[in-house]
Amino acid sequence: MKISLKLGLWFFICTFLVEMISMLYLHSHVIQSRVSQELRSLQARGNNHRDVLEISSDPSTLHHIGLMETNTDTEVVITDLKGKIILASGPLDKSIKHTLKIPIKHIPRKGLVLQPDWRNEKYISTVTEFNGGIEHEGYVYMFKKTNDVQKLISELNQHFLLASALILVFMLFTVYFLSKALTKPLISMIEATKKLSTGDFSVKLPVRSKDELGELSTSIQTLANDLNYLKRERNEFLASISHELRTPLTYVKGYADIASRSDLDETERTHYLKIIKEEGERLKTLLEELFELAKLDQNEFTINKERIHLYTFLESIYDKILPAFVNKGVKLNLKCKDSIYLDLDPVRFEQVVMNLLVNALKYSKEHSSTYIDAFKKEGNVYLSIRDEGIGIPKEDLPFLFNRLYRVDKSRSRATGGFGIGLAIVKEIVEAHDGQIFVESEFGQGTCFTIILKGDSNENRVIN
Numbered sequence: 001m002k003i004s005l006k007l008g009l010w011f012f013i014c015t016f017l018v019e020m021i022s023m024l025y026l027h028s029h030v031i032q033s034r035v036s037q038e039l040r041s042l043q044a045r046g047n048n049h050r051d052v053l054e055i056s057s058d059p060s061t062l063h064h065i066g067l068m069e070t071n072t073d074t075e076v077v078i079t080d081l082k083g084k085i086i087l088a089s090g091p092l093d094k095s096i097k098h099t100l101k102i103p104i105k106h107i108p109r110k111g112l113v114l115q116p117d118w119r120n121e122k123y124i125s126t127v128t129e130f131n132g133g134i135e136h137e138g139y140v141y142m143f144k145k146t147n148d149v150q151k152l153i154s155e156l157n158q159h160f161l162l163a164s165a166l167i168l169v170f171m172l173f174t175v176y177f178l179s180k181a182l183t184k185p186l187i188s189m190i191e192a193t194k195k196l197s198t199g200d201f202s203v204k205l206p207v208r209s210k211d212e213l214g215e216l217s218t219s220i221q222t223l224a225n226d227l228n229y230l231k232r233e234r235n236e237f238l239a240s241i242s243h244e245l246r247t248p249l250t251y252v253k254g255y256a257d258i259a260s261r262s263d264l265d266e267t268e269r270t271h272y273l274k275i276i277k278e279e280g281e282r283l284k285t286l287l288e289e290l291f292e293l294a295k296l297d298q299n300e301f302t303i304n305k306e307r308i309h310l311y312t313f314l315e316s317i318y319d320k321i322l323p324a325f326v327n328k329g330v331k332l333n334l335k336c337k338d339s340i341y342l343d344l345d346p347v348r349f350e351q352v353v354m355n356l357l358v359n360a361l362k363y364s365k366e367h368s369s370t371y372i373d374a375f376k377k378e379g380n381v382y383l384s385i386r387d388e389g390i391g392i393p394k395e396d397l398p399f400l401f402n403r404l405y406r407v408d409k410s411r412s413r414a415t416g417g418f419g420i421g422l423a424i425v426k427e428i429v430e431a432h433d434g435q436i437f438v439e440s441e442f443g444q445g446t447c448f449t450i451i452l453k454g455d456s457n458e459n460r461v462i463n
């Protein structure tokens with residue numbers, strides 16, 4: 001069953017029940033109060049006659065009372081204490097005679113209701129006792145035909161029926177539009193998720209409201225956008241990889257063809273074989289780096305954190321890489337406050353610092369300097385690696401940490417990396433709950449800054 005139908009049906013049943021109950025209650029209440037109002041007025045009329053009779057009950061007064069009730073919808077019967085009829089305003093039918101025979105025990109001063117049953121009896125009736133002295137005692141019976149009350153009630157029923165029918169129609173319209181308004185966004189979300197499941201991520205959901213439905217719609221839209229972005233990124237990544245693989249393979253095939261020529265002298269052959277070997281190495285490195293990245297991506301790597309003394313840690317890396325810097329004529333400076341201790345994976349983090357330093361060296365000019373700087377600020381640890389190299393154009397900065405992204409798209413042999421290093425760096429830093437930023441001035445130099453959460457027990461001493 002469709003949700004709109006289900007919702008509509010539930011709404012309808014609930015409101016219908018509420019309407020029926022309140023209508024029935026109102027109906028019976030109105031009838032009750034109407035009937036008791038009639039009985040009260042009948043009683044009051046009887047009491048008025050009683051008051052007159054207690055002053056005088058001579059024949060002219062009786063005649064007068066009879067006259068008063070002749071042209072009304074009520075009848076009066078006056079009897080003595082033994083039940084003998086003294087006065088009757090109209091002919092006495094069976095029903096009146098029957099009521100007159102009902103034995104009366106005690107009548108309160110305000111009178112007594114004898115027959116309240118308006119549904120089954122022909123009359124509703126009341127009785128009042130009058131006492132104007134000996135031989136002037138008796139009862140005043142008042143009668144009112146029930147068909148008047150029944151007519152009134154049937155008119156009332158008609159009004160109630162009409163009102164119920166109107167409310168019902170109004171309710172049906174309300175329920176229809178309400179369930180439509182509620183289910184319309186749901187239906188568009190169902191269609192959107194169906195589209196997503198078939199791989200079509202071009203979903204556009206309008207956000208109509210700020211309620212739960214609006215939030216759900218926004219979440220689905222965000223999911224669709226993310227999936228779309230991932231799909232695009234995956235395609236680009238695959239295209240880049242196949243390009244990366246094709247280039248060295250073309251070299252390998254081309255140079256192998258040349259090297260296998262019989263008219264080639266030995267030095268040339270060695271030269272081409274050397275190129276083939278180099279390209280093979282490059283391919284191997286590329287595949288290793290991709291494998292590393294895939295592992296990082298699937299969270300298949302564990303971070304084995306150890307408490308390290310930052311200066312000692314950086315110093316060991318400094319010692320390892322210094323010869324390469326000296327070789328190229330680039331000065332390497334290390335500055336680190338002694339007191340910094342951090343919990344991090346030394347193997348992984350060495351990979352981070354090494355990658356950044358290799359980049360700094362790769363893209364630095366001779367006689368320039370590279371600075372490793374570590375310090376604490378606002379409870380966080382900052383580690384920056386700044387070079388005075390070629391710098392990075394502003395438009396490339398947002399994509400720098402993307403996989404296989406290189407500023408210099410042509411892969412020159414001198415600087416030809418794969419553009420994977422920084423992607424790995426970012427993954428590892430984020431796995432340490434850290435962040436990495438880059439600032440660069442084209443032609444001036446580049447500075448990478450890593451921010452790590454500060455050390456909570458900084459005074460701990462390592463043995």
Ligand SMILES: Nc1ncnc2c1ncn2[C@@H]1O[C@H](COP(=O)(O)OP(=O)(O)OP(=O)(O)O)[C@@H](O)[C@H]1O
Nearest residue numbers: 359360363391406407408417418419420421422446
């Ligand atoms: N210190 C730097 N100075 C100038 N450009 C840089 C610097 N570091 C990175 N880059 C630019 O960012 C790109 C991406 O760097 P990344 O380390 O990811 O790749 P790579 O060094 O080219 O190759 P590899 O995968 O071998 O590290 C580089 O190709 C380079 O253009």
Ligand SMILES: [Mg+2]
Nearest residue numbers: 359417421422
């Ligand atoms: Mg690199």
